[in-house]
Amino acid sequence: MQQEQQAAPAPEPRKGMPSPRLDETEFKARFRSQFIDPNFDTLGAELERITDAAWDAYAHQRKAPRTVKAGPGYADPDYDLAQDWVAAKAAVERAQRDYETGDRPYRILLINGSARSEHTCPGEMSKSFRLVKLAEEVLLEAGFETEILDLSRTISEYGRNIHPCKSCFSTAAPLCHWPCSCYPNYSLGQSQDWMNEIYPMWIKADGVLIVSPVNWYQVSSPLKAMMDRLVCADGGNPDPTRTQGKHADLAKQIELDGWDYPRQLKGRLFSVIVHGDVEGAKDVQRSISDWLKFMEMAPAGPLAELDRYIGYWEPYATNHVSLDKDLAMQEEVRNAARTLRDALLARRAGHEIPGNNLEAPRQK
Numbered sequence: 001m002q003q004e005q006q007a008a009p010a011p012e013p014r015k016g017m018p019s020p021r022l023d024e025t026e027f028k029a030r031f032r033s034q035f036i037d038p039n040f041d042t043l044g045a046e047l048e049r050i051t052d053a054a055w056d057a058y059a060h061q062r063k064a065p066r067t068v069k070a071g072p073g074y075a076d077p078d079y080d081l082a083q084d085w086v087a088a089k090a091a092v093e094r095a096q097r098d099y100e101t102g103d104r105p106y107r108i109l110l111i112n113g114s115a116r117s118e119h120t121c122p123g124e125m126s127k128s129f130r131l132v133k134l135a136e137e138v139l140l141e142a143g144f145e146t147e148i149l150d151l152s153r154t155i156s157e158y159g160r161n162i163h164p165c166k167s168c169f170s171t172a173a174p175l176c177h178w179p180c181s182c183y184p185n186y187s188l189g190q191s192q193d194w195m196n197e198i199y200p201m202w203i204k205a206d207g208v209l210i211v212s213p214v215n216w217y218q219v220s221s222p223l224k225a226m227m228d229r230l231v232c233a234d235g236g237n238p239d240p241t242r243t244q245g246k247h248a249d250l251a252k253q254i255e256l257d258g259w260d261y262p263r264q265l266k267g268r269l270f271s272v273i274v275h276g277d278v279e280g281a282k283d284v285q286r287s288i289s290d291w292l293k294f295m296e297m298a299p300a301g302p303l304a305e306l307d308r309y310i311g312y313w314e315p316y317a318t319n320h321v322s323l324d325k326d327l328a329m330q331e332e333v334r335n336a337a338r339t340l341r342d343a344l345l346a347r348r349a350g351h352e353i354p355g356n357n358l359e360a361p362r363q364k
Helices: 024-035 038-059 083-100 127-141 195-204 221-233 248-257 281-294 316-325 327-348
Strands: 067-069 080-082 107-112 145-150 207-213 269-276 305-309
Touching: 024 038, 067 083, 080 083, 083 195, 107 127, 107 195, 127 145, 127 207, 127 269, 127 316, 127 327, 145 195, 195 221, 207 281, 207 327, 269 281, 269 327, 281 305, 305 327, 316 327
Parallel strands: 107 145, 107 207, 207 269, 269 305
Antiparallel strands: 067 080
16 A cells, blocks of 8 residues: 655744844833823823833733633644634634525625725825715615725724734745734734724625725725735635644644645625726736635626726816716726626526636645
8 A cells, every 4th residue: 555645844934033022111112102192191100000011911922811722623622712813713704604694685895995084184085985885876776785894994093903914824824824813912012903803894795896096006005904914814724723823833834734725705706996097007906806816706797897097197186076077987887886796696596607616726
């Protein structure tokens, strides 16, 4: 009987970057800088005690101070999982069950990818939000359920953060947990992360429609942050106990032994609408669409992917007036939503996405 070929031993994780750790004086100075408002001046003694407690958490690197035992269903039932992650896992599992429920209206996640908001420094709403609302009207008329994810809230609402991806996947796929376990990290003050609420929005949606402006030839900062943090939905590890948390050496060996790259968003349909003012609209639209297709989501149809210029080389001060006048652009946005609508209705009638059941010969 031929013996199975064993995977080669995993290479040691490569080290060599300088330490980012702070000494006590610098840490406390940064921590106290949050309380510059004069209203805190009378709370000096209380803030001193809070600062000491924060330093202790930082010094001892208590990333997840509240944990529960993993329990049955995990590789290591005795492992201490962060309560935040357990709650996030339960939320995406509920969303998946909701997605799989039959005989219900189709659900569309509408994403405003612009950071511009009338409620903070720009002083004016974004054109992206207006286009999202145009698309929503079409979908609501069709009897679909909609949910708007307004990423401008990351800069206009207190405590609405999408922290950067830490690129665990690049060390080894199993080190990237599904859902993301990198946050919150209480010892580093990396809390109030929005992604644990955003993951279920994507999971329970039948279709996703993204509207994005062009920011310096790229998507906006909050949209890119969300895109990066969705990497765990495309090949991430649903069992952090297998890697004993963030043990890079274990994760490398697991990947080399064979990893199945579970794709949580496979088969969902999408539409992408990108608008610019002078350059970059086609490149940004292509970037978003390629990202979605790489996760094995599918474009709803030719009219579902749109890139246009609003007020081409005109003053920024009149860009909303330019959109008011561009009735063709408004109708193209409606058509993108109609295409997504029609594709989902065709699926309900039994028309599946070509190639949806094929196995890829190699993974990411």
